[in-house]
Amino acid sequence: MMTEARMNFDWQKQFELALDGKTAKNRYISGLASEDNAINADHCSMCSKDFCALLATKQIQEKLEM
Numbered sequence: 001m002m003t004e005a006r007m008n009f010d011w012q013k014q015f016e017l018a019l020d021g022k023t024a025k026n027r028y029i030s031g032l033a034s035e036d037n038a039i040n041a042d043h044c045s046m047c048s049k050d051f052c053a054l055l056a057t058k059q060i061q062e063k064l065e066m
C-alpha cells in the first residue's frame with residue numbers, strides 16, 4: 001500500500017504504486033541533490049528533513065519504544 005511505502009520512506013515502492021511513477025520519480029529526484037541521495041533519503045523535498053512530519057513521528061515512536 002502507498003501509505004506503508006510513505007511511512008517507511010520506501011521511494012521505489014511509491015514510484016511503483018504511483019499513477020505516473022516515472023514523472024513522480026523525476027520530480028522527486030530533481031528536488032534533491034542526486035539520485036543516490038534521493039533514493040536513500042529519509043525525507044522528501046516538500047518539507048525537508050527539518051520539517052518532515054513522517055520523520056518526526058518515526059523518531060518519537062522510536063524514543064517511546066526505548
